[in-house]
Amino acid sequence: MSLYLGLDSSTQSMKALVIDPDLGKIVASAAVNFGKDLPEYGCPEGVLANPDPLVKHSPPQMWLAALDLVLSRLQATGVAMGDIRAISGDGQQHGSVYLNAQGTKILAGLNPAKTLANQLTPAFSRKTSPIWMDSSTSAECREIEAAVGPRLQTDTGSPAIERFTGPQIRRFFKTSPAEYANTDRIHLVSSFMCSVLIGQHAPIDFGDGAGMNLLNLKTGDWDNAALDATAPGLRDKLPPARPATETAGGLHAYFAKYGLKPGVPVILWTGDNPSSLVGVGASEPGVAVISLGTSDTFFAAMPAMKTDPNGCGHVFGNPTGGCMSLICFKNGSLARERVKEECKVDWTFFEGTALVETKPGNDGNMALSYYVPEITPRVMTPGVRRQGSPDFCSGKAPAAVQVRAALEGQFCSMRLLSEWIGQFKTIRVTGGASRNKGIVQLIADIFQADVQLIAVPDSATLGGAMRAAHAAGKVPLQDLAAKFAAASETITPTTGAKGAFEAPLKAYRKFLADVTK
Numbered sequence: 414m415s416l417y418l419g420l421d422s423s424t425q426s427m428k429a430l431v432i433d434p435d436l437g438k439i440v441a442s443a444a445v446n447f448g449k450d451l452p453e454y455g456c457p458e459g460v461l462a463n464p465d466p467l468v469k470h471s472p473p474q475m476w477l478a479a480l481d482l483v484l485s486r487l488q489a490t491g492v493a494m495g496d497i498r499a500i501s502g503d504g505q506q507h508g509s510v511y512l513n514a515q516g517t518k519i520l521a522g523l524n525p526a527k528t529l530a531n532q533l534t535p536a537f538s539r540k541t542s543p544i545w546m547d548s549s550t551s552a553e554c555r556e557i558e559a560a561v562g563p564r565l566q567t568d569t570g571s572p573a574i575e576r577f578t579g580p581q582i583r584r585f586f587k588t589s590p591a592e593y594a595n596t597d598r599i600h601l602v603s604s605f606m607c608s609v610l611i612g613q614h615a616p617i618d619f620g621d622g623a624g625m626n627l628l629n630l631k632t633g634d635w636d637n638a639a640l641d642a643t644a645p646g647l648r649d650k651l652p653p654a655r656p657a658t659e660t661a662g663g664l665h666a667y668f669a670k671y672g673l674k675p676g677v678p679v680i681l682w683t684g685d686n687p688s689s690l691v692g693v694g695a696s697e698p699g700v701a702v703i704s705l706g707t708s709d710t711f712f713a714a715m716p717a718m719k720t721d722p723n724g725c726g727h728v729f730g731n732p733t734g735g736c737m738s739l740i741c742f743k744n745g746s747l748a749r750e751r752v753k754e755e756c757k758v759d760w761t762f763f764e765g766t767a768l769v770e771t772k773p774g775n776d777g778n779m780a781l782s783y784y785v786p787e788i789t790p791r792v793m794t795p796g797v798r799r800q801g802s803p804d805f806c807s808g809k810a811p812a813a814v815q816v817r818a819a820l821e822g823q824f825c826s827m828r829l830l831s832e833w834i835g836q837f838k839t840i841r842v843t844g845g846a847s848r849n850k851g852i853v854q855l856i857a858d859i860f861q862a863d864v865q866l867i868a869v870p871d872s873a874t875l876g877g878a879m880r881a882a883h884a885a886g887k888v889p890l891q892d893l894a895a896k897f898a899a900a901s902e903t904i905t906p907t908t909g910a911k912g913a914f915e916a917p918l919k920a921y922r923k924f925l926a927d928v929t930k
């Protein structure tokens with residue numbers, strides 16, 4: 414039996430999933446929720462509390478504790494851990510982990526009698542890891558852009574962006590120069606978790622590496638001008654950048670305690686969105702993907718590299734080769750949850766009542782719900798922006814009106830701000846909220862596209878298992894996509910919806926322009 418393991422180290426959880434390509438089946442899965450299962454780290458939503466709303470960090474030890482726990486839970490399912498032939502995975506993008514010179518030795522000598530978190534604690538040169546939700550680096554972004562110029566976007570795929578790793582590293586260098594000097598290696602979450610599995614420093618893949626403002630996508634190497642603009646001596650502190658299809662190394666003997674075979678190949682990890690591209694079977698151009706997770710993202714494999722003229726979107730490496738586009742909305746499920754709480758309703762209300770009791774366009778009541786600073790469009794001051802009737806603007810409208818406004822605001826923004834990526838006849842929707850039929854129908858109507866659902870909502874985790882089977886087991890990706898990521902259901906636009914959203918889209922275009930003035 415040949416099994417393949419995918420791991421997903423995301424903002425709020427760690428997940429594991431094992432596939433059997435011969436059977437075409439997922440044979441086991443396990444998950445750890447940081448808030449519920451590891452409350453000792455004080456991160457109910459995966460992030461440490463901070464008095465500055467722009468600062469979002471997480472403790473890297475929490476991710477290590479979650480790796481130990483998810484593997485023991487996976488073993489407890491009774492799956493044949495010894496039949497796992499290869500492993501790969503993904504991490505939340507942009508987050509970074511800082512190791513001192515002891516890190517290399519500690520990784521190599523991991524002792525199964527101790528936990529990963531305990532052993533690696535002395536290896537961190539920065540106690541906490543900035544993650545993708547952080548937006549505290551506007552000054553550093555301006556400095557990097559001034560030094561590198563417009564080439565930063567055309568060659569690395571993005572202008573300087575607050576959450577990207579380069580600006581985060583520059584801020585660390587400026588605010589903690591001694592700790593920066595004491596840093597031997599800087600990893601992304603993905604390359605860090607991969608390093609732990611193999612007990613040595615793993616490369617960074619082109620998919621996740623492109624989220625740093627440091628990788629030249631045209632040469633496949635770190636960009637000298639971007640490195641110099643970020644922090645001194647940075648090249649020596651970064652692992653090499655390599656394609657995601659390569660093997661990082663063999664599994665460290667530490668993991669034999671979970672029944673895994675030491676030495677099985679560990680394929681380079683990538684970012685959660687690039688991994689999802691594979692996990693939803695969209696690694697060839699033609700189909701767009703909407704992932705409804707902590708953040709909402711819209712992405713697609715690109716036939717040729719092109720960048721966002723509005724400066725909000727990104728180009729990352731496609732883990733199967735070439736490039737992918739992406740736009741990210743920080744106020745994704747977090748904003749939907751806030752609206753749900755404020756309106757004192759449940760998800761079935763989102764699914765049915767709210768959308769049945771109101772009509773497309775919501776009688777002109779529009780909302781752009783920014784509970785935290787937004788990435789797309791770039792809005793640094795949180796707050797819900799409303800336009801419409803006086804009752805609605807003062808937050809007194811019925812719950813149905815408020816829910817529709819929040820959802821239409823999210824998906825009209827997504828449609829308008831993804832125009833640079835292209836228009837798609839088919840969109841695959843994944844992530845937790847893809848189970849909500851009301852939301853999915855609204856997406857079909859606003860985008861005027863067929864929306865396909867796939868059976869596995871954890872597409873990033875699945876993508877890791879599929880990449881492991883492809884790279885190490887030589888199983889063709891098309892076969893894996895046909896077996897694991899086939900559309901389970903297609904939702905078509907409601908008859909007559911096309912006209913219904915023309916005026917609201919026009920109004921939202923103006924609203925977005927006003928908000929970003």
Ligand code: XUL
Pocket residue numbers: 424504505506507545576624684685686706707708709710739741
């Ligand atoms: C993408 C992004 C988020 C994170 C967390 O650029 O910032 O989607 O990857 O999921």
